[in-house]
Amino acid sequence: MNKTSFFRTLQREAAPIFTKVLSHPFVLGIGDGTLPEEKFRFYIKQDYLFLIEYSRALALASAKAKSLDTMGKFAELLHSTLNVEMDLHRQYAAKFGVSEAELQTTKIAPIARAYTDHLLQTAFSGSLGEIVASLTPCGWGYCEIATRLSENGKPEHPLYREWIEMYASQEFGALARWLCDLLDQEAIEAGEAERKMMANRFIFSAKYEYLFWEMAYTAERWSV
Numbered sequence: 001m002n003k004t005s006f007f008r009t010l011q012r013e014a015a016p017i018f019t020k021v022l023s024h025p026f027v028l029g030i031g032d033g034t035l036p037e038e039k040f041r042f043y044i045k046q047d048y049l050f051l052i053e054y055s056r057a058l059a060l061a062s063a064k065a066k067s068l069d070t071m072g073k074f075a076e077l078l079h080s081t082l083n084v085e086m087d088l089h090r091q092y093a094a095k096f097g098v099s100e101a102e103l104q105t106t107k108i109a110p111i112a113r114a115y116t117d118h119l120l121q122t123a124f125s126g127s128l129g130e131i132v133a134s135l136t137p138c139g140w141g142y143c144e145i146a147t148r149l150s151e152n153g154k155p156e157h158p159l160y161r162e163w164i165e166m167y168a169s170q171e172f173g174a175l176a177r178w179l180c181d182l183l184d185q186e187a188i189e190a191g192e193a194e195r196k197m198m199a200n201r202f203i204f205s206a207k208y209e210y211l212f213w214e215m216a217y218t219a220e221r222w223s224v
Contacts, residue, residue: 006187007136007180010199014206018141021210026217027145030163033155037096040160043216044093045106050212051089053116054138055081060123061131070128070182077175095159110222111215115208122201129186133198136179137205142167143176 021027026043029035055078062074090100108116122134146167154161166172183202187195214220 005180005184006195006198007140007183010133010183010202011140013199014137014203017203017206017210018144021141021213022145022148024210024213024217026213027149030160031149031152031155033157033160035160039217039219041093041096041098042219044089044096044098045103046109046112046212046216048086048089048093048103049106049108050112050116051081051086053120054135057119057123057131057135060120061128061135064128064131066128073178092159092162107222109215109220111208111211111220115205115212118204118208126197126201127186127190127194129183129190129194129198130201132179132183132186134201134205136183137202137209139172139176139179141206141209143173147173 026035026039029039058074058078058081062071062078065071065074090103093103094100119134123131126134146164149164150168154164183198187198190198
């Protein structure tokens, strides 16, 4: 990537959103260890449901990939999410007292539903470039959050420190960079109309990233 890359252009456009993300009390509470655990438990359960739908989007991305290498990378990512990350998520949730049965019976919150619907609608009807644009704010955003929190000093709370270390890891950073590079590649090959759609998908996902943290902080539920 370089300063004129499509990702960098979208990153600048979304900067006000991610500034709000980085200063959100949920994120800051992870960083200094003061976030009430009941708020994090709510987040864990909703994030588990998010990962299920995220996996469906990865499967569709693999199906729409233009090269065997890209198809294989998305298939590998899908396998890792379904068979490794979700198992680790269950183990991590258990450390907060959240059982596998509780994860499986949790009802999805309004914003989590809206975000995953956005990803799946993009995956079903959009181009590969649009799918990548919709997925990038999550992967890149988590890497950015965890890296910033790690640079500011890890909290004493062992489980929040574990969360930061996971998303600030070299492995997760490599995945985030791959998505950003693929976004640039798809933008080069896309026409102007498709690039506009890619930009829209990216910004919508960035907004949902912020709203997901707000949802977790307020323990959002359906009012009817």
